[in-house]
Amino acid sequence: xxxxxxxxKTKGRGIIATSNSKGKVGTxxxxxxxxxxxxxVAFIMADRLMHKNLQSNPYAAYLFMEAKERYVGKxxxxxxxxxxxDKLFIDKIRRKESCPAYTVYKDQIKYLVYFHIDKVLPxxxxxK
Numbered sequence: 533x534x535x536x537x538x539x540x541k542t543k544g545r546g547i548i549a550t551s552n553s554k555g556k557v558g559t560x561x562x563x564x565x566x567x568x569x570x571x572x573v574a575f576i577m578a579d580r581l582m583h584k585n586l587q588s589n590p591y592a593a594y595l596f597m598e599a600k601e602r603y604v605g606k607x608x609x610x611x612x613x614x615x616x617x618d619k620l621f622i623d624k625i626r627r628k629e630s631c632p633a634y635t636v637y638k639d640q641i642k643y644l645v646y647f648h649i650d651k652v653l654p655x656x657x658x659x660k
Contacts, residue, residue: 539596544597548592548593550581572648574645574646605655610650614646621644
């Protein structure tokens, strides 16, 4: 199964981690990535810590845990490649039914941040 199909069909929770230029790490709950192609994803970001960290350090990790009793999921290692502030496009692609943070941070949601997928690993272990 393609990675894009996996994320479209699989229910679960995601966490993104970034760090600033000094290595201070931050984490936040994030929805599933938006797939541009099989090597590029985008996340909708508010003007908060994860986005601020990416201004000085382009690397991020995204952990996705499936909504199952077992520890199953994916880890994506990412490099930021660009971002845009097209509010109409962001509103069009956001998953309204599964985005409770949107109502809380509606005024801060300003960025669509694109990442290259550097590596994909299972939730546990190091085998593909």
